[in-house]
Structure formats: C-alpha cells, structure tokens
Amino acid sequence: MNPFSFLTQMLRIAIPYLFAASGGVIAERAGIISLALEGFMLTGAFTATLGAFYSGSPWIGVLCGILGGLLFGMIHAVATIRYRADQVVVGIAINLLAVGVTRFFLKLAFASSSNSPRINGFPARLSAHGFDNPLLWMGLLVAPVLAFVLYRTRFGLRVRAVGEHPDAAESVGIPVAWVRYVAVALSGMLAGLGGVYLALDQHQFTDQMTAGRGFIAVAAVIFGRWDPIRAALACLLFAAAETLQIQLQGNHLLASQFVEMIPYVLTIVALAGVVGRAIPPAALGKTEH
Amino acid sequence: MTARLREQIEEALFPPVVALLVALICGDLLIMSYGQSPANVYRLLLEGTWGNAYGFGQVLYKATTLTFTGLAVSLGIRAGLFNVGAESQLAAGGFLAALTGLALSPAIPGVIAVPLCMIAAALGGGIVGAVPAFLRVRFGAHEVIVTIMLNFVVLALLNWIIANHLHVPETLHTPEIHAGAIPRLDRFIPAFHGSAANLTILIALLTAAAIWFLLFRTRRGYELRAVGLQPDAAEYGGVGVGGVWFRALTLSGAVAGLGGINYVLGYKHYYEDGFAGGSGFLGIAVALVGRNHPLGVVLAALFFATLSQGGLAIHAFVPKQMVEVLQGVVIIAVAMSVPEVRRALRQARRPASA
Numbered sequence: 042m043n044p045f046s047f048l049t050q051m052l053r054i055a056i057p058y059l060f061a062a063s064g065g066v067i068a069e070r071a072g073i074i075s076l077a078l079e080g081f082m083l084t085g086a087f088t089a090t091l092g093a094f095y096s097g098s099p100w101i102g103v104l105c106g107i108l109g110g111l112l113f114g115m116i117h118a119v120a121t122i123r124y125r126a127d128q129v130v131v132g133i134a135i136n137l138l139a140v141g142v143t144r145f146f147l148k149l150a151f152a153s154s155s156n157s158p159r160i161n162g163f164p165a166r167l168s169a170h171g172f173d174n175p176l177l178w179m180g181l182l183v184a185p186v187l188a189f190v191l192y193r194t195r196f197g198l199r200v201r202a203v204g205e206h207p208d209a210a211e212s213v214g215i216p217v218a219w220v221r222y223v224a225v226a227l228s229g230m231l232a233g234l235g236g237v238y239l240a241l242d243q244h245q246f247t248d249q250m251t252a253g254r255g256f257i258a259v260a261a262v263i264f265g266r267w268d269p270i271r272a273a274l275a276c277l278l279f280a281a282a283e284t285l286q287i288q289l290q291g292n293h294l295l296a297s298q299f300v301e302m303i304p305y306v307l308t309i310v311a312l313a314g315v316v317g318r319a320i321p322p323a324a325l326g327k328t329e330h
Numbered sequence: 331m332t333a334r335l336r337e338q339i340e341e342a343l344f345p346p347v348v349a350l351l352v353a354l355i356c357g358d359l360l361i362m363s364y365g366q367s368p369a370n371v372y373r374l375l376l377e378g379t380w381g382n383a384y385g386f387g388q389v390l391y392k393a394t395t396l397t398f399t400g401l402a403v404s405l406g407i408r409a410g411l412f413n414v415g416a417e418s419q420l421a422a423g424g425f426l427a428a429l430t431g432l433a434l435s436p437a438i439p440g441v442i443a444v445p446l447c448m449i450a451a452a453l454g455g456g457i458v459g460a461v462p463a464f465l466r467v468r469f470g471a472h473e474v475i476v477t478i479m480l481n482f483v484v485l486a487l488l489n490w491i492i493a494n495h496l497h498v499p500e501t502l503h504t505p506e507i508h509a510g511a512i513p514r515l516d517r518f519i520p521a522f523h524g525s526a527a528n529l530t531i532l533i534a535l536l537t538a539a540a541i542w543f544l545l546f547r548t549r550r551g552y553e554l555r556a557v558g559l560q561p562d563a564a565e566y567g568g569v570g571v572g573g574v575w576f577r578a579l580t581l582s583g584a585v586a587g588l589g590g591i592n593y594v595l596g597y598k599h600y601y602e603d604g605f606a607g608g609s610g611f612l613g614i615a616v617a618l619v620g621r622n623h624p625l626g627v628v629l630a631a632l633f634f635a636t637l638s639q640g641g642l643a644i645h646a647f648v649p650k651q652m653v654e655v656l657q658g659v660v661i662i663a664v665a666m667s668v669p670e671v672r673r674a675l676r677q678a679r680r681p682a683s684a
Contacts, residue, residue, distance in 0.1 A: 076478070116662065126665035129412050129474050133614055134665065138658025144651035149363060154649070256478065263475060298490035305479035312471035321472070328669070 047284055053242065055280035056180035057082065057235035057251075061258035062265070062272045063183045064110075064231030069267055070191060071224035072204040072324040076132030077117050078232045079255025080139030085110040085233025087143040090246035091150060093160040099241050102160065103176070106240070110233015111226055113139060118225040122218050125328040136255070144248060155248050162241035176238045183231065184273035191269060200224050204322035232258070260308040267322060279304040337675060342621045344671045346630075349619070349663035353656045360655060364648045371644050378643020379636045385643065387515060387525025391597065392609075392635035393628075394527075395420070397534040398589025399613025400631050401541055402455075402582045404622035406473075408545060409578035410558035415462060415477030416586040417610025418484035419455035423587025424594045425488055426454030428601035431507030431594070443510035447595055448533070448588060455587015456580050458484055463579035467572040473579060481610075492603045503602035512596040528596030537585060538624040545624075554578055586610060612638075615661045 061078045068075040085106040092105025117135055120126040144154065151157050163174040191197035202210040203217045211217050232255065239254075240246050257279055265272030286300035358368040379385045399416040406413035413419075430450035434443050461480060465471040489502075496504050512529050516522040545551040556564040557574045565571045593605045612634055619633065620626030637657060641650030 074474075076474075120662055120666045124666035125669045126662070127668075129414070130614065130618060130665045131662055133414065133611060134658050134661035137611065137615075137661065138655060141651050141654025141656075141658055145360065145649055145655055148649040148651060154651075253482065256482065259475075260479060296490050296494065298486040298493075301486045302483045305482045309465070309471070309476055309479050309483075312475055313465050313469040314471070 047288060050287065051277070051280045051284040052177065052181075054283050055276050056177055056238050057254050058258050058261055058276035058280060059180045059183060059273055060235030060238065061232040061255055062261040062276050063187045063269060064228035064235075065258055065262035066265075066267060066269050066272050067187060067191070067200065067224050067231070068228035069262060069325055070204045070322055071200045071221045072207060072322055072327065073118075073121055073221055073225050073228075074128040074132060074326045075228055075262065076129060076259060077113070077135035077139075077255075078228075078235075078258045079251055079253065080132075080136040081110045081113050081229045081232035082236035082239070082251045082255045082258075083136075083139040083143055083249070084113045085236030086240040086250055087146070087236075087246050088112075088233075089237040089240045090157045090160055091146075093162075093241065094158060097161060099161050099163050102241060103234070103237050106233050106237030107230045108233075110229040110231070110236065112229070114226050114229015114233075117229065118222050121328070122221050122225070127328065128326050140249060143246070147246065147248065157246040159244050160240070160246075162244050174242075176234070176241065179234070180238065183234075184269045187269040196220075196223075201322075204324055207324050207327075257304050260304040263321075264304070264308045264311050266311075266320070275304075337679070341672060341675055342623070342626065344675075345664045345667040346619050346621075348667045348671075349660045352663040353660045356659045357652065357656055360652050361648050366647050371648055374644050374647065375636075375640035379640045383519075383521035384523070384525050385639060387522040387527035388639045389632065389635045390515070390531055391526040391528070391592070392638055393631040394531045394534045394592045394596075395589050395609045396612055396616050396631035396634055397538060397628055398592070399586050399610050400616030400620055400627040401538055401624060402586035402589075403613045403617035404620065404624070404627055405541060405545075405585060406579055406582040407617060407622050408558045409554045409574060410561060411466070411575060411579050411582075412474045413459065413462075413477055413579060413582045413586075414474055414614065415458060415480050415484075415583065415610070416613040417606050417608070418481040419458045419583040419586035420589050420606045420610045421488055422454035422458045422484055422590075423451035423584075424454075424590025424605060425491075425601050426587070427451035427510075427591050427594045428504050428507055431510045431599075432504065434507075434509035436508035438509050440510065440512075444512060444595065447510040448591055451590045451594075452584040452588045454590070456584035458587070459583015460576070460580040463576045463583075466579070467576050485604075489603050492601070497603075498600075501602075502604070503598070503600045506600050507594075508599075510595055511599055512591065514596065526597040528592070530592040530596040533588075533591070535628065537588065538628050541585070542624040550577075586613065612657070615657060618661060618664050 061082055065075040065078050088109025089102040089106030093099050093102030113135055117131055120131045121128045147157065148154055163176065191200060199215050199220045202215055203220045207217045236251060239250055261272045261275035261279060265275040282300055282303045286295065286297055361368045361371045379389050399420055402416050403413055427447040427450050430447045434446065458480060462473045462476040465476050466473045492502055498505055515527040545555060553569045554574055557569060557571050561571050594601055616627055616630045616634055620630035634657065637653045641653035
C-alpha cells in the first residue's frame with residue numbers, strides 16, 4: 042500500500058466530514074441540536090451544481106452551495122429559535138425535506154431522477170504547488186479557524202455562553218436568540234460547503250449523494266466531544282478507516298459493512314462513557330431558556 | 331362537552347390543520363412551477379388513493395406499517411424519550427419474523443406459525459430498542475443519538491447477513507417462507523385485487539387499542555405518562571424512572587419491530603434488504619401529527635400513506651418527489667405550530683379565568 046495514495050484518498054474522504062462536523066460543532070455549542078447536517082450538505086451539493094452548471098464556473102458553484110446551506114440553515118433556525126419547535130424533529134424533517142427538494146428540482150432543472158449533467162470542478166490532481174483544489178485547503182483550515190473563533194473571540198465566548206447558560210448570558214445582555222441564529226446559519230453554510238466539495242469533486246450531483254455523510258459528521262461532533270479540533274481528528278480517523286477498507290478491498294479481511302459501523306459504534310461507546318464520557322453543552326436542545 | 335376536553339381537542343387539532351394549509355400552499359407553488367393546475371393534480375391525487383379500490387388498498391397497506399412505527403415513536407415520547415430508531419427496529423423485526431418463518435415447517439398451521447413469527451418480530455425490534463434503553467438508564471447516554479447511530483449499525487449488520495449468508499442468488503432477499511403467511515384482503519374483498527393490503531391492518535388497529543388501554547387505563551401507563559411529563563416529580567412520587575424508561579423504550583422497539591410482519595408475512599413472504607424504506611423515520615412524522623394519541627396516530631398514518639401513494643398517482647403530471655417535499659413541510663409546520671398554539675390558547679384562556 043502506497044502511503045501517499047493512502048493520504049490523498051483519506052483527505053478526499055475527510056474533507057466533507059471536516060466541513061460538516063465544524064458546522065455541527067458551532068450549532069451545538071450554541072445549544073441547538075444539529076441533526077440536519079445531512080440535509081444541509083445535500084442542499085449545498087445541489088445548489089452548487091445548479092450554480093456551476095449555469096455559470097460554468099466552480100466558484101459560482103461554491104457561492105451557490107453556501108447560499109443553499111444557508112437557506113436550509115435559516116429554516117432550521119427560524120423553526121427552532123423563533124418558534125421553539127423540537128430540534129430533533131426539525132432536524133430530521135430538514136433531512137427529509139432536502140431529499141425531496143433536491144429530487145424535485147433535479148427533475149425540474151435537468152429532467153432526470155438520478156443525476157445532473159457534468160459540471161466543472163476544481164483540478165483535484167496534485168501539481169507542483171501541492172493540491173490545486175481550494176476547497177481542500179479550506180477544509181483543512183476550517184477546524185483550526187473555528188477553534189480560534191470559539192475560544193479566542195468575543196463571538197465564540199458568546200456562542201459558548203448561550204450553549205451552556207442561556208439565562209446567565211441573557212442577564213449580562215447577550216442577545217441569545219441572535220447568537221444562535223448566527224451559529225445555525227454558519228452551521229448550514231459550513232455543512233453546505235461539505236456538499237459543495239462532493240459535487241465539484243464528482244463533477245455532478247447525484248440523487249442522495251451525501252449518503253449518510255452528515256450523520257458521520259454528527260458522530261464526529263459527539264466523538265470529538267464538541268471540540269473543533271477533536272471533532273476534526275475524529276473525521277480524519279473515520280476517513281482513515283474507510284480508506285483502509287477501500288485499499289484492502291481485495292483482501293477480504295473485514296467486510297465493508299463492519300467498517301461502515303466504526304464511527305457509529307465508537308460514538309455509542311463514547312456516549313456510554315466507557316472511555317472518557319462525552320458530555321454535551323448544558324443547554325443543548327432546551328427550547329425554553 | 332366540558333371546557334377542558336374542548337381545550338385539549340383544540341390544542342391537538344390546530345397544529346395539523348395549520349400544517350395542512352401550509353402544505354397545500356407549498357404544493358400549489360410546486361405544481362405551478364411545473365406548469366400544471368393545482369386543482370387538477372390534487373383531484374388526481376385523491377382519485378388515485380381514495381377513489382379506487384386498488385389505490386385505497388395500497389394506502390391501507392402503507393398506513394399499516396406507519397401505524398406501527400408511529401405508535402412506537404409516540405410511546406417513547408409519552409415517556410419523555412425520543413426513539414429515532416424505529417427504522418432499524420422495523421427492519422430487525424421483519425428479519426427475525428422471516429428467520430422464524432424459514433425455520434418453521436410449512437406443515438405448521440397458520441394459527442401457530444403466525445403468532446410465533448409475530449413474537450419473533452416484536453423480539454427483534456425489542457432487542458434493538460433495549461440497547462439504547464439500557465445505555466440511557468445505566469449510563470445516561472442520550473437516546474436520540476444512540477438510536478440514530480444504532481440505525482446505521484443494525485442496518486449494516488442485516489445487510490451483511492443477507493448479502494453474505496442468506497440471499498437468493500442475484501437478489502438481496504431471503505428465500506420465500508412457507509409458514510406463517512398472513513392473508514391479503516383481496517381474499518375477502520375481491521375489489522382489492524393486486525394491492526398489498528392484508529390482515530396485518532387488524533393487528534395494527536388492535537395494537538393501537540392496546541396501547542391506548544395501557545396508557546390511559548392502567549397504572550403502568552399512568553406512571554409512564556407521569557415520567558414523560560415530569561421525571562423528577564414522578565421519581566419523588568415513588569415511580570422508578572429508570573425502570574419506566576427501560577420498559578417504554580424496549581416496548582417502543584417491539585411495536586416498531588412488529589410492524590415488520592406487514593411486509594414479510596402479509597406482502598412479500600420474504601425479508602428484503604432495505605424494505606423499511608424510510609417508514610421508521612416517517613413514524614416520527616406520524617407520531618407528531620397524530621399528537622402521540624393512538625387514534626391520532628392511526629389517522630396520521632392514513633394521511634401520510636395517502637401522500638406517498640398519491641405521489642405515484644400524479645407522477646405523470648408532477649414528479650412524485652413533490653410529496654416528499656410536502657411531508658417535510660408538514661412535519662416542520664406542525665413542529666413549529668405546536669408550541670405556538672399552546673401559548674396562544676393559554677393566553678386566550680387567561681382573561682376568562684382571572
């Protein structure tokens with residue numbers, strides 16, 4: 042097995058997780074349960090495809106993908122923050138909605154129920170300057186940047202405050218609802234970028250192309266104990282397991298189904314507290330603060 | 331009618347009505363984006379579902395599975411637990427029912443084989459439900475995340491068993507079972523010919539009635555609801571919250587698992603990988619719209635079954651994916667209007683009582 046090809050393949054798999062998990066971390070640190078990452082990613086992938094197809098430019102695709110994620114993030118935010126709807130229910134509904142909306146408009150825009158036409162992406166090959174794909178660099182930088190924002194800026198302090206003690210935050214004048222709106226909007230945009238990467242990397246949109254990656258990101262958020270860097274490491278770990286499985290496919294050492302289970306089993310184990318208990322932000326999921 | 335009952339009915343009915351109106355408007359927009367007439371498409375949707383016996387039979391078939399998963403989710407919510415695992419519990423139930431059917435000799439009469447397969451189905455779902463129940467009670471692990479994660483684990487495991495050990499070549503389903511078939515409705519009402527509707531629907535209705543009785547007419551049910559409303563107060567009142575949670579989530583899984591017989595015993599007579607096809611997740615919508623009441627769940631199951639069958643009826647004019655959009659819209663609209671309606675009604679009541 043070539044370690045270099047292992048690394049590049051692992052990164053390709055990890056980038057969507059890194060974007061989505063960062064989105065999950067910021068929403069959950071603000072106290073909003075983030076089960077809609079899958080839906081944000083799928084919407085982002087689809088709107089990116091629309092943008093890239095009609096403009097011919099991947100950069101317009103990136104922009105459209107961010108806006109698609111933002112749109113669904115705002116639906117999530119308005120329902121759970123303004124209307125105090127149950128966050129778990131809304132998250133699951135957004136995932137269903139994203140599947141329906143992307144399928145409906147795939148049919149409307151491209152008269153297909155399976156995939157879009159080919160779109161332009163970024164060059165994915167390795168060149169003299171390293172990777173040419175700007176999304177790859179963004180994906181690698183997003184977790185450190187988020188860690189800086191969460192732990193070293195005033196906005197980050199506010200996010201953590203409204204996720205732990207919203208009442209205390211409100212009493213010192215922090216606009217709780219507003220901070221949460223921003224956090225969920227960022228979460229939609231970041232997860233949307235994860236979807237953008239998928240669509241541009243595969244040069245098309247295919248029906249349900251996110252295929253559960255949003256839930257692997259949810260697993261990474263929890264396994265990483267709601268910390269941006271640890272969640273990113275969890276993403277890399279899950280991606281490494283997948284890469285190993287793909288590269289060892291001929292050997293039949295371990296069936297792919299069991300490799301698929303790894304992130305989920307690890308997350309359950311982490312939640313049960315066998316190795317260092319995963320404790321969520323105190324106000325996570327509370328609709329009345 | 332007492333004022334209290336009227337308030338309860340208003341609080342239960344307003345959100346679904348609001349959601350239906352919102353969904354109708356969204357549906358209008360989607361239909362018009364396709365250059366069709368909304369009135370025409372809605373008429374086709376109704377004709378293809380409630381307007382002919384075959385379509386209605388398909389609605390009944392789909393509503394049967396959704397009744398089980400909706401009851402399962404609502405049972406959890408009544409105890410204050412969110413079971414997002416109905417999808418894998420349903421699959422595990424269907425799988426064990428098929429295994430039992432395969433193991434039994436075809437000579438065994440249906441009156442014995444069917445109940446055995448039903449017990450196996452409930453057991454399959456119950457085991458998948460007991461895992462998050464145990465982790466919640468013993469370690470405080472949040473059941474929402476555990477049930478979501480367990481969905482992937484269980485479905486991958488079942489996929490591995492079927493793909494590697496149990497499938498008929500070139501397919502992803504088990505061999506056909508010959509013991510424990512549940513008769514289709516067309517045997518009694520010929521007009522249903524060709525539709526998948528079968529007598530499992532009676533079992534679904536009996537299950538709904540049994541859960542109603544358990545919740546509202548027994549001590550255990552009272553304790554379960556008390557724990558769901560205020561676990562701390564219930565604990566103080568002498569109820570063992572952990573035990574109630576464990577039983578509620580396990581029973582919830584068992585009910586979802588029992589739903590597997592609709593497909594395995596009533597329709598195809600084999601287990602097929604992926605047969606659950608989202609019915610478990612839609613169970614969350616059914617419980618929500620049915621306001622966690624067994625009668626409401628049955629009605630909501632009919633509603634969502636009508637939508638999904640209706641999608642096929644309109645497909646020639648508008649893509650059937652429209653109904654998937656509407657399902658999502660209905661869920662979000664109900665979830666948004668429940669707290670809002672509660673607040674509005676409370677405000678409206680206040681001047682009268684003050």
